[in-house]
Amino acid sequence: MTRTLSRGVFVVLVLAAAGFYGWSGWREYREQSTPVAAETxxxxxxxxxxxxxxxxxxxxEAAKLERGDVLYDLGSGDGRIVIKAALSFGxxxxxxxxxxxxxxxxxxAAREAGLENKVTFLRRDILTLDLQDAxxxxxxxxxxxxxxLLPQLERLKPGARIVSHDWGLGDYVPEKLIRFAPEVEGGREHLIYVYTTPLKTASAATAVDRPDTAGINFVPTPEPVAEEMLVMARVMPHETVYDLGSGDGRILIAAARKYGAKAVGYEINPRLVEESRERIxxxxxxxxxxxxxxxxxxxxxxxxxxxxxYLSPTMNAKLLPQFDRMKPGSRIVSHDFDIPxxxxxxxxKVTPGGAYKRERTIYLWTTPLERVKN
Known part of the structure; x- marks a missing residue:
């Protein structure tokens, strides 16, 4: 009888605490009541x-948030992403x-916005978090x-979305890459990488030709590799650079901005065409x-x-008739793949460094092309 009564009193107290603090307040209460020495x-x-x-x-917007979703902001700073997610998307x-x-x-800021029951801010080392509920x-x-963070992100449940400002996830391929230079707040160019789990590797994406679109999945060339490609090609201001499968336009933009060249891109994905045109x-x-x-x-x-x-050996070989019609002295530069x-x-050989783990190979040819004798 006494044990049953004590258990009932305990449940009442817990419910009262939950009602007083709300879920987020309860988590904050637990954290604040933990002795400082318990965690360094x-x-x-x-x-x-x-x-x-x-x-x-x-x-x-890129995260495509829906009611019932749980969002984790890693390195939340002053809380602006968390608060905006709760206010605008519920x-x-x-x-x-x-x-x-x-x-x-x-x-x-959350208290001022009346969001105590919708958001939580915790002092945590993000490299130790279990992210599987997100x-x-x-x-x-x-x-x-x-x-x-990759080992933790790789364990996210299927269909989870990862949205990263300015930095990608190593060699994983983004589902979408948004580039824009707003006229406010400094006007500098920003990049937003959008991924959906399970994460897709670059090697898997570049290995598959897609006959229905005459191309391959878009895999962005790391900026250091793109720069080295243009250096190897010895691009001059009076010249014209063609990028075949121009993706988000980064090589075209580098050729025009850094070398003053004219640039023409061919891209079959209408979304990438629109994004690159907007950025240009x-x-x-x-x-x-x-x-x-x-x-x-x-x-x-x-x-x-x-x-x-930046295509594939098969696609490079299919382009040979077009390469043969190029004027003498023109240069062809390929990221990772030879022309058979x-x-x-x-x-x-180029190692971009940072999050890009894999060494890259850049090939250079000058026209007319020389066939290899058997």
Whole structure:
């Protein structure tokens, strides 16, 4: 009888505490009541830099949040992503941050917004978290921190979304890459990488030709590799660069901005065509760059001084009739894949570093192409 009564009293007290604090308040209460000596916190890996509000909005739109979703923001700073997710999308959102001052600032902002029962801010080392309950993960960290988080992100349940500001997830292929330069909050270019689990590797994506679209899955060339490709090609301001399978337009933009060249891209994915055109317009490069939505096997390369590729050996071989019509002295540069049966002029190995673990190979040819004798 006494034991039953005690258990009933305990349940009542727990329910009362839950009603008083709400779920998020209860979690915060538990954390604050834990002795400081129980957990030792390291210093933050990177200094806090707030994500511009316009980027926050684009990230949450890209996450395709739905009622009932749980969002985790890793390195939540002042809490702006968590609070915006709860206010605008009505989802449950938790922020994890090492800096105790930022944690307190976030909690105060949540109280002011009346979100105590919808959001939680906890002081945690994000590299120790179990993320498997999350439907959406948001990141605005660094290349190295994203890489260190990969073992945890790889264990997310199927269909979870990961949205990262400015930095990708190593060699994993984003489902979508958004690039834009807003006219407010500094105007610098921002990148938003969107992934859906299970994560897809670059090697798997580049190995598959898709006859229905005459191409392959889009895999972005790391910026250091793109730069080395243009260096090897010796691009000059009066020349024209053709990028076959131009994706998000990064090689075209680098050729125009850094070398003053004209650039033409062929891309069959209408979404990528639109994204690259928007970015080119935002950068004021519309007179220097043209992106054509179409099959790269129909491209007339006779006016090209340089052709850049990140395709596959099979696709490179299919392009030979077009390469043979290029004017003498033109250069062809390919990321990772040779042209079967053609003697290359130069081969360079590049390790991009940071989150890109894999060494890359860049091949260079000068026209007319030399066939390899059997």
């Amino acid at each position: 916190f390291k210093k933050p890996d990177i200094p806090y830099a707030p994500t511009p509000q316009i980027v926050v909005e684009r990230m949450l 989802v449950r959102a938790d922020g994890f941050e090492l800096d105790p001052k930022l944690v307190e600032q976030s909690r105060a 439907d959406v993960i948001t990141l605005s960290l660094s290349r190295d921190l994203n890489r260190k 317009k935002a950068l004021g490069l519309g007179k220097k760059i043209e992106v054509r939505e179409g099959n790269l096997f129909e491209a007339d390369l006779s006016q090209a001084d340089v052709v850049t590729l 049966g053609i003697r290359h002029q130069t081969v360079v």
